[in-house]
Each structure stands twice: as C-alpha cells, then as structure tokens.
Amino acid sequence: MTTAAKKEIVLDVKNLKTYFYTQEGELKAVDGLSYYIEKGESIGVVGESACGKSVSALSILRLIPYPPGIIVGGEILFQGQDLLKTTEEEMRHIRGNSISMVFQEPTTSLNPVLTVSRQISESLELHRDLDKIEALQETIRLLKLVGIPDAERRATDYPFQFSGGMQQRIMIAMGLACSPALLIADEPTTSLDVTVQAQLLEIIDDMRRRLGTSVIIITHNLGIVARYVDRVNVMYAGRMVETAPTEELYSNPLHPYTIGLLASVPRLDIAKKKSLRIIKGLPPNLAHLPSGCSFHPRCDYAMPICREKYPPMEKVGENHYRTCFADINKLKKPQ
Amino acid sequence: MNDVRLIEVKNMYMYFPVTAGVLQRKVADVKAVDNISFYIKQGETLGLVGESGCGKTTTGRCILQLWDGMKGDVYFEGVNLPKLKKEQMRRMRRNMQLIFQDPFASLDPRMTAGEIVGEPIKVHNLASGKEYRQQVEELFRMVELEPFMADRYPHEFSGGQRQRIGIARALAVRPKFVVCDEPVSALDVSIQAQIITLLEKLRDELGLTYLFIAHDLSVVRNISDRVAVMYLGKIMEITQSDELYANPLHPYTIALMSAVPIPDPKVDRTRKRIILRGDVPSPVNPPVGCRFNPRCHMATDICRQKEPELRELTPGSEHWVACHLV
Numbered sequence: 001m002t003t004a005a006k007k008e009i010v011l012d013v014k015n016l017k018t019y020f021y022t023q024e025g026e027l028k029a030v031d032g033l034s035y036y037i038e039k040g041e042s043i044g045v046v047g048e049s050a051c052g053k054s055v056s057a058l059s060i061l062r063l064i065p066y067p068p069g070i071i072v073g074g075e076i077l078f079q080g081q082d083l084l085k086t087t088e089e090e091m092r093h094i095r096g097n098s099i100s101m102v103f104q105e106p107t108t109s110l111n112p113v114l115t116v117s118r119q120i121s122e123s124l125e126l127h128r129d130l131d132k133i134e135a136l137q138e139t140i141r142l143l144k145l146v147g148i149p150d151a152e153r154r155a156t157d158y159p160f161q162f163s164g165g166m167q168q169r170i171m172i173a174m175g176l177a178c179s180p181a182l183l184i185a186d187e188p189t190t191s192l193d194v195t196v197q198a199q200l201l202e203i204i205d206d207m208r209r210r211l212g213t214s215v216i217i218i219t220h221n222l223g224i225v226a227r228y229v230d231r232v233n234v235m236y237a238g239r240m241v242e243t244a245p246t247e248e249l250y251s252n253p254l255h256p257y258t259i260g261l262l263a264s265v266p267r268l269d270i271a272k273k274k275s276l277r278i279i280k281g282l283p284p285n286l287a288h289l290p291s292g293c294s295f296h297p298r299c300d301y302a303m304p305i306c307r308e309k310y311p312p313m314e315k316v317g318e319n320h321y322r323t324c325f326a327d328i329n330k331l332k333k334p335q
Numbered sequence: 336m337n338d339v340r341l342i343e344v345k346n347m348y349m350y351f352p353v354t355a356g357v358l359q360r361k362v363a364d365v366k367a368v369d370n371i372s373f374y375i376k377q378g379e380t381l382g383l384v385g386e387s388g389c390g391k392t393t394t395g396r397c398i399l400q401l402w403d404g405m406k407g408d409v410y411f412e413g414v415n416l417p418k419l420k421k422e423q424m425r426r427m428r429r430n431m432q433l434i435f436q437d438p439f440a441s442l443d444p445r446m447t448a449g450e451i452v453g454e455p456i457k458v459h460n461l462a463s464g465k466e467y468r469q470q471v472e473e474l475f476r477m478v479e480l481e482p483f484m485a486d487r488y489p490h491e492f493s494g495g496q497r498q499r500i501g502i503a504r505a506l507a508v509r510p511k512f513v514v515c516d517e518p519v520s521a522l523d524v525s526i527q528a529q530i531i532t533l534l535e536k537l538r539d540e541l542g543l544t545y546l547f548i549a550h551d552l553s554v555v556r557n558i559s560d561r562v563a564v565m566y567l568g569k570i571m572e573i574t575q576s577d578e579l580y581a582n583p584l585h586p587y588t589i590a591l592m593s594a595v596p597i598p599d600p601k602v603d604r605t606r607k608r609i610i611l612r613g614d615v616p617s618p619v620n621p622p623v624g625c626r627f628n629p630r631c632h633m634a635t636d637i638c639r640q641k642e643p644e645l646r647e648l649t650p651g652s653e654h655w656v657a658c659h660l661v
Contacts, residue, residue: 048523049494149613163614164387193386193550195611198594202610220524223553223596226603247600264528266557268595269602271577278532279525282493 007038010181010214011060016074018052018059021067024287029055029069031238037182042208042215044225044246046261047235048283053218056235057184061101062091079181097127100175104187106167110159116143117155120174127178142173146203165196172203179211186218201228222265226250231319234258237284237294240313244320255322256299259331293324301326340410341512341544342375342398347407349390349397353619366618367393369568370407372645375512380538380545382559382576384552384591386615390568391548395514398546399431400424411512429459432505436517438497442489448500449475449485455507474503478533495526499533506537514546519554531558552595556580561653564588567618567626570645574654584648584656587627625659633660 018030030052037043045053058064059071062083076083078099083091095101103109111119120142121135130138136155143151146169159167168188175183185204189197205228208215217229225232225246232249234242234257242255253259263277281298284290290297296306303325311323350364367390375381383391397405400416409416411431419427432455435441442451453471456462462470472482478499489497498518505513515534519527535558538545549555555562556576563573564587572585583589590609597603611630616622625643628634637659645657 048525165614193615194552194594195386195591196614198596198608198610221596222524222598223603226598226600227596250599251601261524262598264525265598266528266531266551266553267597267599268553268556268580268592269597269599271556271580278528282495282526283523 007041009036010039010041010079012036012075012077013056013060014075014077016056016059016076017072018055018064018069019072020069022287024285027286028238028289029286030059033074033235033238033240035233035240035243037214037216039181039214040208040212041231042205042217042229044229044232045216045218045235046220046222046225046232048220050237050283050286051235052238053235054186057101057186057216057218060184061095061099062088063095093127096123096174096180097178098180099182099184100178100180102168102171102175102183102185102188104190106164106171106191107159109171110167112159115156115158116162116170120170120177123174123177138177139173142177143170145176146170146173147199148173165192165200168192168196168200169203172200176207176213180213182214182216183207184216184218187220188217189224190219190221197224204228222262234261237289238286239294239310239323241295241324242320242322244317248317248320252317252320254316254320254328254331255324256301256326256331257295258322260298260300299326301331339377340374341377341379341412342546343408343410344374344394344398345372345408345410347371347394347397347405347409349393349402349405351404363619366568366621368397368405369618369621371565371568371570373563373570373573375544375546377544378538378542379560380547380558382555382562383546383548383565384550384555384562385565386550386591388567388615388618389565390618391550391565392516394565395433395516395546395548399428399433399514429455429461429508430510431512431514432508432510434498434501434505434513434515434518437521438494438501439489439521441501442497444489447486447488448480448492451489451500452485452503452507455504459508461508470507474507477506477537478503493526494522495529498522498526498530502530502533502537506541509541510543512544512546514548516548517550518547520549520551527554534558552592564591567615567621569626569657570655571627571658572654572656573645574652574656578654582654584654584661585627585658586631586633586660590630590632625657635660 014034016030016033020027020029033056047053060076117136117139120139124130124135124138140151140155143155148154148169189200207213219225229246231245233240236257242258253262260279264279279298284294292307292309293311296302305325311325313321313323315321347368348370349368350366352361353363353365355362385391396402398409449471452474456467456470475482480499519530547558559576562576562579564571566587572588583592590611593607593609613630622629624639624641628638643657643659645655648654
C-alpha cells in the first residue's frame with residue numbers, strides 16, 4: 001500500500017492504558033499506546049514476551065479479564081465508534097463480525113467437543129443470519145478457501161482430527177467468516193512449520209488484497225513482518241518505541257532497541273557470522289519498571305537523562321516516529 | 336575441528352508400533368526414522384532441520400540410546416552403542432548429554448537450581464563435599480549465572496535463565512557430545528541470540544561436538560558447520576552449511592528455504608518463493624517412491640516409482656543428496 005491518497009482510518013487507538021492489579025503490584029501492561037490503521041492496510045506489532053502486544057490487541061476486543069486487568073484510560077475508535085464506551089451487547093455484535101481475531105494456539109482456541117462446521121457456522125448464523133443449510137455451505141466454501149482438502153467430508157470432523165497447521169487454517173476460516181473490517185492475528189504462525197507459515201500468511205494477505213480487510217499481525221518474528229506488512233510498530237515494556245513504514249524501519253532503524261533486535265536475528269541469507277550482536281540483560285519486570293526510559297538498563301546509548309525522563313514521541317522522518325533521546329547520527333546501524 | 340568421526344550412524348531405523356483393539360495387536364508402524372546414515376566429526380556442529388514429525392528429535396534420542404527398539408549401528412569413538420550392556424551404557428552416558436527445548440518442563444520444580452545442576456555429578460560419583468560445591472559454582476559461572484542463584488527454584492528464573500540451567504546440567508559431567516534439541520525455539524529473539532552465543536562459546540572453550548536440532552533454518556545456519564535436512568524419517572540432503580545455503584539441490588531444501596522470510600524487505604522481495612502444497616504425509620504410510628513426490632513441484636514418473644538413494648554429488652565433495660533429478 002503505497003498510494004498517496006488519504007485513506008479511511010478503520011481503527012484509531014489513542015493513549016490506551018491497560019493495567020493489571022496483582023499481588024506484585026500494578027503492572028502497566030500497556031501504557032499510553034497510540035496508533036491507527038487504514039482500510040486495507042496491514043501493520044505489524046513486534047516485540048518480545050510481555051511487551052504488551054497481545055494485551056493491546058485483547059483490549060481492542062475488550063477481552064481483558066477483569067479482575068485483575070482493567071482498561072484505565074484512552075480511546076479505541078473503530079469506524080468512528082469508541083469501543084470503550086459501547087455496551088457489552090454491542091460489543092458482542094462487533095466481535096467475530098466486524099473485528100475478528102486469530103489466536104496463537106489453535107489447539108487450545110478451538111472447542112474440542114464441537115465439530116469444525118459447528119464452530120464456524122455459529123458466527124455465520126449469529127452475525128449473517130444464515131439458516132443451518134446456508135451456513136454449512138458457506139462453511140465448506142470457507143474451508144476450501146483456506147486450503148483444507150476434502151472440505152465437504154472434513155467439515156464434520158472434530159478439531160483433534162486435524163494437524164496443527166490445519167487447525168490454524170480453521171481458525172483463519174472462522175476469522176474470515178463474516179468478512180471483518182479488521183482482522184487481528186496474534187502470533188498466527190508461531191507454533192507452525194515454516195512451510196505452513198508461508199501458506200497461511202499468503203491466505204491472510206490474499207484476503208486483505210481482495211476484501212480490503214485491515215490486518216494487524218502481532219509477532220516476534222521480524223521476518224514475517226518484513227514480508228507481509230506495510231507499517232511496523234515496535235513495542236517494549238508496554239509502550240511503542242518506534243513506528244515506521246516497513247522498508248524504512250529495516251533500512252533506517254532509529255531506536256537502539258529496534259537496532260538491537262534486528263542485529264540479534266540470525267539471517268538465512270548471511271553466512272555464519274563470528275557471533276550475533278546481542279542485547280544484554282533481560283526484558284524488565286512490569287511491576288518494577290526502571291525509572292525514565294524502560295530500556296535504559298539494556299541500552300548502549302544510555303545517558304543520565306534516560307534514567308530520569310521517559311523520552312517523548314519524536315518525528316524522525318515521513319511517518320517515522322521514535323521515543324529516544326540518543327543523537328540519531330551517533331547510532332550504529334546493524335551490519 | 337579435525338577429521339576424526341566422533342559419531343557415526345549407520346542404517347538407523349526407529350519404528351514405533353501402532354496398536355489397536357483389546358489385545359493391543361500391532362497394526363502398523365510409525366516409521367519415525369527410516370534407514371539413515373551420517374557422521375559427526377569431532378568438534379563439529381551438525382545441524383538437523385526439518386518440519387515437525389520428520390524424525391529429527393527421534394534421531395537425537397536414538398543416538399543417545401533413549402529408545403528401545405532402535406535398529407542399526409551408532410558408533411561413538413568407535414564403540415557400537417546398541418551392543419553395549421546396560422551398565423556399560425550407563426557409564427558411557429556421561430560422555431553424551433541432552434539439552435531440551437522447553438526450559439519450563441525440563442527442570443524439576445521441586446529442586447533448587449543448584450541441586451538440578453549438581454545431580455549428574457552425584458549420579459556419576461564425580462565429586463563430593465567441597466569439591467562438589469566448587470564444581471556447581473563453576474558451572475553456574477560458565478553459563479553466566481551468579482552462583483548465589485543456586486538456592487533458587489526454577490520458577491524464580493526467566494526462560495533464558497532456565498535454559499542456562501539446563502545447559503549447566505548437561506555440562507556437569509563434562510561430556511564430549513551434546514544433543515541440543517530445539518534449545519532456543521521457546522525463547523525471545525534477544526534471549527535466543529544470547530543462548531546461541533553461549534553455546535558457541537562453550538563449544539569452542541570445551542571442545543564440544545553438537546548435534547543441533549532445530550526447525551529454524553536461520554538459527555541452524557548461524558551455528559552449524561554442516562547441515563542435514565530431514566523429511567519423513569529420511570535424510571534428503573546433507574552438506575557444509577555455507578554450501579547448503581548457497582547451493583541447495585534437493586527441491587525440498589529449496590522450498591524450505593524459500594519459505595523462510597528474511598528480515599529485510601528489500602532482499603526478501605527479490606527472492607523466489609515456492610509455496611509447498613499440503614501437509615507432511617503420515618509416516619505410517621509414506622508415499623511410494625520418493626517421499627517428497629506428492630508435494631514436489633518437479634516430480635516426474637521415476638519419483639513416484641523408485642526411492643532415490645542418498646548419494647555424494649562428486650566423490651569427496653561431502654555434498655550428499657537423495658533426488659533422482661539432481
């Protein structure tokens with residue numbers, strides 16, 4: 001998507017804060033996150049475990065378990081409507097209908113005691129008002145679409161009769177059932193083999209191009225993001241630290257965390273390096289975040305000010321923003 | 336690295352029986368490993384890649400003699416392991432160790448980190464008293480953990496730290512050979528890089544030989560000297576790491592590599608992608624002829640009839656491939 005024309009904004013998240021209250025104290029899982037996604041656009045949300053990428057997605061669907069979690073502030077404007085102000089009843093119309101989600105682990109996300117057709121038909125009957133027979137036909141069409149061989153017969157099988165890759169296809173079929181305006185895929189291919197990963201991401205990408213669905217892919221795999229998304233948001237400890245169009249982010253990363261992340265990924269196209277450049281230390285405990293910038297204890301460029309203040313979001317290029325005090329010209333790029 | 340073969344596997348088979356009925360009669364076999372042969376040189380890292388269910392984990396465990404029912408020969412420093420008596424094998428085990436994939440499931444939650452790391456030393460009667468404590472401390476330092484952490488329990492550690500404990504445990508008996516079974520696939524990117532770097536450092540300092548099992552081809556390229564590609568219980572291609580990535584010959588290797596995205600959009604866009612059709616077939620009834628033929632985009636009649644042999648491209652090239660069309 002490189003068209004310059006102003007696109008319709010499907011989702012606009014403003015200053016989202018989702019906190020968890022646990023015995024350890026207040027965990028700021030998502031702390032002041034803002035981003036938007038246009039119609040037909042795909043964005044990637046990248047970060048390591050516990051950076052808040054899944055919690056931010058669950059917040060959009062209002063699926064944060066309470067207690068311990070609660071959305072304490074912000075706005076989530078979906079097609080102009082603030083999802084944080086809608087009733088639970090309205091929310092139920094939106095989930096699986098105009099916003100749907102594909103979860104990481106198909107094995108635990110599918111209901112083991114219902115047949116596959118039953119699970120897909122459910123949302124079709126509910127949201128699209130189809131009768132049983134129409135819903136079954138539509139289910140079979142969807143299963144064929146995501147590449148399940150012998151779909152007529154297999155529609156009445158149970159989830160355990162499918163392999164992991166096939167189960168994830170079923171999840172995607174379910175996600176696409178009502179032609180949603182927004183599809184959120186949370187680590188959709190993490191537990192799968194690379195060959196199956198490629199098949200599934202192609203299916204999602206094809207949907208986006210044909211139906212104009214906006215897609216959010218949440219992942220820790222920087223490769224997937226390079227291939228399938230238009231823009232990337234990098235998250236660290238509950239906040240977005242850098243955002244840029246995909247190509248710009250990879251060729252010109254300007255946050256030390258993004259730079260470190262790119263340098264620490266082994267690459268298929270580069271011969272054995274002496275050793276990988278590594279980011280020292282561990283991601284922080286959300287209950288005891290470091291003062292100032294949360295990344296400063298692991299950062300090679302940390303200065304006294306980084307310990308005191310959280311850096312503001314700074315514009316560093318066309319659609320390219322970052323939160324860092326370090327001088328752009330002094331950052332060492334990967335390779 | 337020298338040319339001495341530390342491990343030599345010859346015609347290894349591992350079939351798991353499928354039983355049915357009240358009498359649990361055997362009705363079929365899952366051919367997890369189906370006649371494979373390869374060697375690992377001293378000080379070398381052999382990468383073993385393939386999709387889930389291709390038999391790579393079974394291969395690692397068979398070398399360590401952890402499955403009854405394995406057929407074939409596994410030579411370790413010239414000794415044929417399957418021929419050893421139980422007690423002889425038990426003593427042999429301190430030479431070969433295993434690092435597991437899941438650092439959450441592979442550590443006993445009721446033992447402290449120090450007890451976990453020290454257990455192999457006790458089992459093999461290698462040290463006691465003050466010397467034992469010193470060795471455990473030394474192992475902690477070796478994997479870059481603080482010795483005072485020895486009194487903590489596994490749940491107090493992060494995933495990367497637990498994997499370090501697993502590595503320390505494997506190294507406690509000073510093995511010569513370590514099977515690393517997906518040691519980084521459960522970890523975050525920045526932690527993966529730390530563990531890979533640690534494994535490389537330990538290999539070079541202690542002169543270890545690794546069998547490095549992983550499904551991530553990029554990780555394998557980074558750590559391995561040679562790489563073997565497995566599919567449905569067979570080795571399809573095996574050669575030096577750089578040669579494999581520069582000049583893959585088997586259609587399966589080519590497809591597998593084209594499916595791996597490269598974290599650089601400019602490079603990635605220029606690559607040819609081959610999307611493999613379907614899933615890996617069942618190892619109970621592998622396809623007739625070449626096992627890869629139903630998914631291969633180049634398959635011809637001979638591929639559907641005759642199983643290709645693993646053969647060396649030119650003598651001495653150490654590039655072996657099992658394909659009729661190469």
